[in-house]
Amino acid sequence: MLLRGLLPLVILATLSGAQFRCPEPKGFFPDSEQCDLYYACVDGQPEEKLCKDGLVFRDDNPKKELCDIPANVPCGVRTVLRKFRIIKILLNLLNPLLNYYNRFI
Numbered sequence: 001m002l003l004r005g006l007l008p009l010v011i012l013a014t015l016s017g018a019q020f021r022c023p024e025p026k027g028f029f030p031d032s033e034q035c036d037l038y039y040a041c042v043d044g045q046p047e048e049k050l051c052k053d054g055l056v057f058r059d060d061n062p063k064k065e066l067c068d069i070p071a072n073v074p075c076g077v078r079t080v081l082r083k084f085r086i087i088k089i090l091l092n093l094l095n096p097l098l099n100y101y102n103r104f105i
Contacts, residue, residue, distance in 0.1 A: 020046045027062035035075035036082050040065065050082060 022041035031037035038057040039046040051067035
């Protein structure tokens with residue numbers, strides 16, 4: 001029963017990363033809502049990244065991968081900060097179990 005409750009979270013986490021499109025083939029670009037989340041684009045393929053705890057992404061130069069303290073970064077409309085980091089960690093740990101479980105559904 002616990003696994004069925006986590007399945008929507010896995011789908012949501014997968015879809016959220018899949019929606020980002022790199023504005024340029026190479027560079028570092030902010031998430032539209034979350035200030036500590038950004039994407040590293042290589043050959044037009046995004047990889048989701050998070051700043052270390054307590055830091056937010058500086059989006060003033062797409063050629064640089066910089067995280068800084070919130071006082072130095074104008075996040076603007078990107079007001080969301082990582083709240084569900086523990087969920088992502090749990091999902092990464094449970095992913096092999098979910099894959100095994102899905103073979104029997």
